[in-house]
Amino acid sequence: MTPEPTHILSLDQGTTSSRAFVFDRDGRPVASAQMPTTQHFPRPSWVLQDPVEIWETTLKTARDAMARANVTGQEVAAVGIANQRETLVVWERGTGQPVHPAIVWQSRQSQPQVDALGARGMAATYQQRTGLIPDAYFTAAKLAWLFEDQPELRARAGAGELLAGTVDSWLVWNLSGGAAHITDATNASRTMLFDIHSLDWSPELLADLAIPHQMLPCVVPSAGIAARTAPELFREEIPIAGIAGDQQAALFGQTCFAPGDAKNTYGTGSFLLMNVGARPAPSAHQLLTTIAWQLPGRLDYALEGAVFVSGAAVQWLRDGLGIIEAAEEVETLAASVPDSGGVTVVPALTGLGAPYWDAAARGTILGITRGTTAAHIARATLEAIAMQTADVLDAMRADSGIALTSLRVDGGASRDNLLMQLQADALGVPVMRPVNIETTALGAAYLAGLGAGLWPSLDAIAGRWQIDRVFEPESTASEREAQRETWQRAVARSRDWAR
Helix, strand or coil: CCCCCCEEEEEEECCCEEEEEEECCCCCEEEEEEEECCCECCCCCCCEECHHHHHHHHHHHHHHHHHHHCCCHHHEEEEEEEECCCCEEEEECCCCCECCCEECCCCCCCHHHHHHHHHCCCHHHHHHHHCCCCCCCCHHHHHHHHHHHCHHHHHHHHCCCEEEECHHHHHHHHHCCCCCCEEEHHHHCCCCCEECCCCEECHHHHHHHCCCHHHCCEEECCEEEEEECCHHHHCCCCEEEEEEEHHHHHHHHCCCCCCCCEEEEECCCEEEEEEEECCCCCCCCCCEEEEEEEECCEEEEEEEEEECCCHHHHHHHHHHHCCCCCHHHHHHHHHCCCCCCCCEEECCECEECCCCCECCCCCEEECCCCCCCHHHHHHHHHHHHHHHHHHHHHHHHHHHCCCCCCEEEECHHHHCHHHHHHHHHHHCCCEEEECCCCHHHHHHHHHHHHHHCCCCCHHHHHCCCCEEEEECCCCCHHHHHHHHHHHHHHHHHHCCCCC
């Protein structure tokens, strides 16, 4: 008898590794596999990757996860993809070979192209059409840089010889054996070329950067069967039924389906997203308006704020100051004192992200006395991570007009109980940590399962979200206001330092 397809294969292709998970029909992880990927830094501020390595590690981890779960391609109902966003891959239509290394979202070589579009007076147009603040972070600027660096590639693209896409497009192209050149609406909305109102590539922006339309992928919903895997990969044609950029996938994995639902992912930096419903919320506070997901008959938008340094601040305590030997030691050290002893840390180690966007800001430690210890600095660093999150969520409340009632958290640092309590105190609302904090892969799985019919509705998915612990605020409103005022004074001193 043919086995019933009751599992989901979720591919989580990140900046530093490729991971694959097999989930069962109850949304429980059965098996996983992970392989590192290499970043290359040929010049200061440049970050490149090998697209072939991205694909090969993705395929290897997918096969390994299926083998560890002891499932065949016949038992997999669908494939879901979550991916590092904004990273650019350009390849030949005929051979499928990349023509240049992948230009990673972190890479800054396209800043001159961003400056040029600003000088042309186009910045406001880009923001209005795409919801994004023009930046080298986004895919369009990277493609414009590549065409200016190698003009022959623009000519080849215009002749229909080249294809371009974000990492999801590159993976689907290879998974489908070159049959499908697609991206989903969430990834398209991060390119700085996609009109989030008309839900199509913007002819005006394509013309401004002289990017040939024919090289771009077809935009499909985030859930729904969009392609099928080539049979030689898994001995079966498996539907590819869910695609989302990693942060939107995490929002979906946290089942933030209602306006006002918000999640924060604590990684090297922090990414905060709030569902704002069926209409985009323009930001007056330097946040990004983006597509949360597009489902059959439903479109949700989100506000997003990126904090550049959160977990990286703890890494700096370990590698820079040497006051801890492992990142997980910070909680014990910080908890050994009742407060920060008047110390405030602003971890602007690479500038400040949302809502400040101050590249000239630099890290500061204020309030040091003879009584200051390593424990005070560690606790102040955790407080700073919580305060940066509070700054972004204040901006989200102002932009959306939606009051935050709770914050769902995930990512490695969400395991830190002290940090989560400090976060609840800084916000004045409960912080909710789920049992499964691998919500990026889970969100891709949920989208794929929804798209393939394994789960019938969002309600069926929401019922599977399980809470590990809720952190209730313990500080008073006056204590919270005083701490925020001190934090804002410290931020003001860190700003514009490296101008």
